[in-house]
Amino acid sequence: FSRKIIDRLSLVAPVIFEFSLTRTFQLLSSCGCFIGNDSGIGHIAGISGIPTVVCFGPTDPSVYCPVGPKVKTFRFEEADFSQPSSHAVEQVSRAALKLLSS
Numbered sequence: 001f002s003r004k005i006i007d008r009l010s011l012v013a014p015v016i017f018e019f020s021l022t023r024t025f026q027l028l029s030s031c032g033c034f035i036g037n038d039s040g041i042g043h044i045a046g047i048s049g050i051p052t053v054v055c056f057g058p059t060d061p062s063v064y065c066p067v068g069p070k071v072k073t074f075r076f077e078e079a080d081f082s083q084p085s086s087h088a089v090e091q092v093s094r095a096a097l098k099l100l101s102s
Contacts, residue, residue: 070099
């Protein structure tokens with residue numbers, strides 16, 4: 001992400017990057033929910049049983065979906081990653097809340 005996007009995200013929640021995989025897993029294990037893009041961290045979160053919402057762009061979630069007991073995926077257009085629509089944000093938020101309440 002660009003510095004501008006990181007700064008915007010950090011207004012809402014802590015933005016953490018450049019951690020080792022061990023430190024990342026330690027951090028994930030204390031999370032109530034993981035929301036992220038199609039990445040290795042999303043797969044680690046899903047298989048660990050952490051409620052996980054993964055947003056896909058050009059890759060196909062039916063092929064690359066993380067496995068786990070509480071995983072929800074969405075496929076969005078590339079533009080939604082740089083300029084998220086309120087509808088996309090609402091979809092992801094509702095999915096996270098549903099996973100947290102189950």
